[in-house]
Amino acid sequence: MAVAGMPKCYGRVPVAAGLALVALLLPALPAGDALAEPKPTIAEAKKKLEKLNDQADKIVEKYNQAGEKWKKARTRYRTLNGALEKQSAKVAGLRRELVAMAVSGYQAGTVTGWESLITRPDPSDLLSGLAAVDQMSALRAQSLNAFDEATKTLRTDRDEAKAALSEADEYRDELAEQKAKADKMVKAQIKLLRELGAYRAGNPNSPGITYTGSASGSARKALQFAFAQVGKPYQYGGTGPGGWDCSGLLQAAWRAGGVSLPRTTWEQWSWGASRRVSLDDLQPGDLIFSEGLGHVSMYVGGGQIVHAPQTGDVVKVVDLSAYGRRLVGAVRP
Template sequence: MAVAGMPKRSGRVPLAAGLALAALLLPAIPVGDAFAEPKPTIAQAKKKLAKLNEEADKIVERYNQAGEKWKRAKKKYQKLNGELTRQSEKVTGLREDLVTMAVTTYQMGGVAGWQGMVAQADPTTLLRGLAAADQLSASRSESVTAFDQATKDLRASRDKAKAALTEADRTRDELAKEKAKADRMVRAQTKLLRELGAFRVGDPNSSGIQYTGPASGNARAALEFAFAQVGKPYQYGGTGPGGWDCSGLTQASWRAGGVSLPRTTWEQWSWGASRRVSLDELQPGDLIFSEGLGHVSLYAGNGQIVHAPQTGDVVKVVSLSSYGRRLVGAVRP
């Protein structure tokens, strides 16, 4: 029988004692590392970097596309608005001429105008004078009507251009968050590359290397330009001269070769719809596109390419077999 004031024996270890015993039996865990995630292995870091690079290619390409669309819309709006201003000035001038003519006719009509014509001895002269005045007024009226219509047409075109500009602005604003995402990716890429000891700053003033491959003509000029950029840093959205993204490099290289390419990878692929060639029939200077159209490079011949790879790297020449991206096709400018 239990004695009053004494604890009942239950045959179980008290809770506090059990916790203390468990603490003694479990291995010690440093406090600072209690919730720390294990660092990725080199293989895991490289795999994550490759995924980030692929995602960044697509995001940067979309942002570049939006920027090009906005530039075209703005240029179209400015052109139409300028034409509208000039046309409006012409219409205003004609209207002022009509007002001046009407006032002059009213003021002079009783003396030198109407009375002068009525005083003519020859009725034929009077009729000719009236006809000339009517023709002049009709001509001016037709001109104003024509210019008014042209102004209405231009105003409608201007409104369309403004709508296009508004839409392009909206698109650019929407994709600004994609750029912010790209910025975050760049930071993540940079962090991983530094951890791997593989981050390359590059030299914006690099003089590159000499091209000694088999290309000739325009293709050689394009490749000589591209090889002169070797060592310069990759910079997304970069169009030179101190840094390049992939399509910025191919565009500038072929500009040096006398061919005008569009700015973005998608546009370059679309531009080359009738110029596509098999990957088995590559020639120096051909543009090589990755799957998803997120990246483009220049075939240099002898199994090599020159390209601006991704954040943390530089314009460089590598073998096509080590390209590391799935290919979708090629275009011969």
């Protein structure tokens, strides 16, 4: 059988030899290109990036949640460990007190003490001595009880501190796992963005822009803060001042407005359970949450929002219609 583009060969040629001959006559391919997939089109790359961004929202949210759990567990451990140290000092003090009382009793001698009391000529001295012994016994019993209770509390505190430390270690491991996932996702996002020529590094020292809208009071202060961050890079887990993620930016913005928001989007949504407002009744400063609670932005007014979008982008003001995510609801702090 003739191979197109090759001279005809007559006679039988072993299959292996024939294949080797074809391989030699075909143009050589660069190493690694033989099975290389064709580069995605711009439309395909954008679609893939959109999917990556949705996945990244969820991964970053899990990372932030793990971070918050670890911080709380670490704070609890430190508090309990501080109480443990104080209780240890109290027990040590009571122990010294008991030792001193025991030494004092030994030096006086129980029998010798009684002998000295009953050989006194004045009965009033005897009665006074007996009262002193009774008082010493009562004080000793009181100290023993105090020591016993303090020791029990010490054991409880130590057990609680150990449990808190173990919990903190567990959350630290969870945090490390989520961070590894987020790092991998970020690399994939950056690679695609660079291929599309859409990667924006941002400026950690960006002066931002001035808010000139109609908001007043706390909402105005929150928006002024958010606008001052425009141009700074998105950074997952970022709480400023040089980089932000979505919930970190809004937490800081509303802190400037005098309102204390939780750290993560899930917590912010839960915190606002009694503050929910319709998406048809938005006011400047309202928090707008995406479906799945992976992203949150702040309504500016006039159909615009300010937010920290995703890796490879910067804090910016955009039209809500260009948000690119399905919305689940809004909260008014």
